[in-house]
Amino acid sequence: MGRSPCCEKEAGLKKGPWTPEEDQKLLAYIEQHGHGCWRSLPTKAGLRRCGKSCRLRWTNYLRPDIKRGKFTLQEEQTIIQLHALLGNRWSAIATHLPKRTDNEIKNYWNTHLKKRLARMGIDPVTHKPRVDADADVAAGGGAAGGGARSRAAAHLSHTAQWESARLEAEARLAREAKLRALASPPPATAALSGVDSPTSTLSFSESALFGAGSAAPDIHGAARAAAVQAVQSSYGEACQEHHFGGATAETSFAGAGTLAGVLLDCSVTGADQRFAERTEACSGELQGEDDDDKGYWNSILNMVNSSMSSSSSSLTSEVVTDTEMFLPATAAAAASATPVEF
DNA sequence: AAGGAGATCAACCGCCGTATT
DNA sequence: AAATACGGCGGTTGATCTCCT
Known part of the structure; x- marks a missing residue:
């Protein structure tokens, strides 16, 4: 593990900003041959760069499906929501942000959103109002507050576990899709078509299939089913190791899956009625959760909702707007707190 | 106009997980 | 089972840009 940097092996490799000529070479090579093995690509493409540098340049800049420029309000909201979750x-x-790279999102978070949240008095790490933390400190970190926090943390931990399981399944799905693609090579023009999500192991279209289960071509049917099964079993195991109020692994999955599933469904395909069904199906699963959890998610949603109400966006179907999407049924009722100025 | 400070973002670095040998 | 290769990820850096004095 921890092998040495790829660039160490060959001296004289260029570093630093890419020139238009280098971009052109890389672009031309990938358009013609696909990237294949990144390590051998620079030699084949006539570039004095390490493979890693080429991959980065391609994923973060040259890919034809990358959207550049200012982040929209909706994108900002999605990032904040997802950062709170993940x-x-x-x-x-x-x-969940098609056409944006992880590097771009990371930069935008660090340079814009983090500061903005901080200005609003919200801790960008915990997504909680700083006042709470102060109050807890002032109260000497009492057992009640600490307990509530740990429960909230446990809730978040479940969410993260579910997401981890989902990502694992995505990776498996992507690998299987890749294998299928290799089995039946795409036309030359398709060299660039499998990259419709900048950095995900799963392409955006595949995410959509996976999340929405909609008109998926049968070629992906088995893989999708396998992925779903993997998520279910992974999350089931996680549930057995932890709490979830005596619910079975399956129902727990449904409950927690609602949260992440909503993000997936809504950000990818727009809200659909399956969501409502699932919300109904799992309502009450998380009723043991504490008021702190409600407040936590409320604060995020209020922030999001307030900015959404001031925009003319039609994206309300694309990002989470309904408290019930995020919260356990019991928490939804408490979601009428004053919106935070964004 | 000059230059200093802060903001931005492309690119690098080092580690990790997985596949392969 | 161990070693190695590879792709991917998140944190960080440094060059460049923009704004302010």
Whole structure:
């Protein structure tokens, strides 16, 4: 593990900013041959760069499906939501922002959003109002507050576990899709078509299939089913190791899956009625959760909702707007707190 | 107009997980 | 089972840009 940097092996490799000529070479080579093995690509393409540098340049800049320029309000909202859920897992966040790279999102978070949240008095790490933390400190970190926090942390931990399981399944799905693609080579023009999500192990279209289960071509049917099964079993195991109020692994999966599933469904395909069904199906699963959890998610949603209400966006179907999407049924009722100025 | 400070972002670095040998 | 190769990820850096004095 921890092998040495690829660039160490060959001296004289160029570093630093790419020139237009280098870009052209890389672009031309990939368009013609696909990237294949990154390590051998620079030699074949006539570039004095290491493979890693080429891969980075391609994924972060040259790919034809990358959207550049200012982030929209909706994108900002999505990033904030997903960061609250996933933390600094930029590639996972990028999965839900088509045409944006993890590097770009990371940069935008560090240079814009983090500061903005901080200005609003919200801790960009915990996504909680700083006042809470102060109050807890002032109260000497009492057992009640600490307990609530740990429960909230446990809730988040479940979410993260589910997401991890999902990402694992995505990776498996992507590998299987790749194998299928190799088995039946695409036309030359398709060399660039399998990259419709900048950094995800799963392409955006595949995410959509996976999340929405909609009109998926049968070629992916088995893989999708396998992926779903993998998520279910992974999450089931996670549930057995932890709590979830005595619910079975399957129902726990449904409950927690709602949260991440909503993100997936809504960001990829727009809200659909399956979501409502699942919300109904799992309502009450998380009723043991504490008011702190409600407040936590409320604060995020309020922030998001307030900015959304001031915009003319039609994206309300694309990002989470309904408290029930995020919260356990019991928490939804408490979602009428004053919106935070964004 | 000059230059200093802060902001931005492309690119690098080092580590990790997985596949292959 | 161990070693190695590879792709991917998140954190960090440094060059460049923009704004302010």
